[in-house]
Amino acid sequence: MSESTFRFQQFTVHQDKCAMKVGTDAVLLGSWLRPGSANRILDIGTGTGLIALMLAQKSLAEIDAIDIDEGAYLQAKENFRISPWFNRLYIYRQPFQEFAAQCENRYELIVSNPPYFHHASKPAAASRSTARHNETLPTIDLIDGVKKLLTPDGVFGVILPFKEGMEFLDLAQSRGLFCHRLARVKTVADKPEKRLLMEFNHYFGLLVEEEIIVQEDDHSFSRQYIDMTKEYYIHLK
Numbered sequence: 001m002s003e004s005t006f007r008f009q010q011f012t013v014h015q016d017k018c019a020m021k022v023g024t025d026a027v028l029l030g031s032w033l034r035p036g037s038a039n040r041i042l043d044i045g046t047g048t049g050l051i052a053l054m055l056a057q058k059s060l061a062e063i064d065a066i067d068i069d070e071g072a073y074l075q076a077k078e079n080f081r082i083s084p085w086f087n088r089l090y091i092y093r094q095p096f097q098e099f100a101a102q103c104e105n106r107y108e109l110i111v112s113n114p115p116y117f118h119h120a121s122k123p124a125a126a127s128r129s130t131a132r133h134n135e136t137l138p139t140i141d142l143i144d145g146v147k148k149l150l151t152p153d154g155v156f157g158v159i160l161p162f163k164e165g166m167e168f169l170d171l172a173q174s175r176g177l178f179c180h181r182l183a184r185v186k187t188v189a190d191k192p193e194k195r196l197l198m199e200f201n202h203y204f205g206l207l208v209e210e211e212i213i214v215q216e217d218d219h220s221f222s223r224q225y226i227d228m229t230k231e232y233y234i235h236l237k
Helices: 025-033 049-058 070-081 098-102 126-132 139-150 162-175 224-230
Strands: 005-007 012-014 040-044 062-067 089-093 107-112 149-159 178-186 195-201 208-213
Touching: 005 089, 025 049, 025 149, 025 178, 025 195, 025 224, 040 049, 040 139, 049 062, 049 089, 062 070, 070 089, 098 139, 098 149, 107 139, 139 149, 139 162, 149 162, 162 178, 162 195, 208 224
Parallel strands: 040 062, 040 107, 062 089, 107 149, 178 208
Antiparallel strands: 005 012, 149 195, 178 195
């Protein structure tokens, strides 16, 4: 998924200005989330705007998206403008900490495919480093900001690698956000979990778990993944 333009069924994502391209993580999160009757959604670290566009396709919500990177801001702004939902998609270039401190809105759904590689060495490109590492948005700042902006019955959805995801789950609970829905994502069935999809809310309760297998042994997409994403991808049926 590295083309400068990526076409989905109902929208197009240009990605020539953005460090992080359209990838499976964002598609998984956008497909897995259930916006329901949410009136207002926030996408933190929107990148190309892909997740915001996916949620716009399956909801009637007004969607705010933020990104600190100028290239990502310009890219998402362009992708929102050419989409069918341009009149309810809004993009802001601002650090999330600043946005959370100033924002008077509250959101029924907050989503993020956040910077996460705090265990890895940094890539050379500065913009790609910002997109992949959590120095500009420490985990505790993300959790506390989300807790402030989430409505009492709201949901926060996030995707992380397994190790970072388990750390995030523990820290979120200690700060008053509780995981109520979790999907363990495996590339293939006989490999360890590679990603965690998680939904949090303000209330401690029953945790519903599931497993998602992305590929078959022959590296073709699994039936499960195809069914999850069939409303978006053009060529998966």
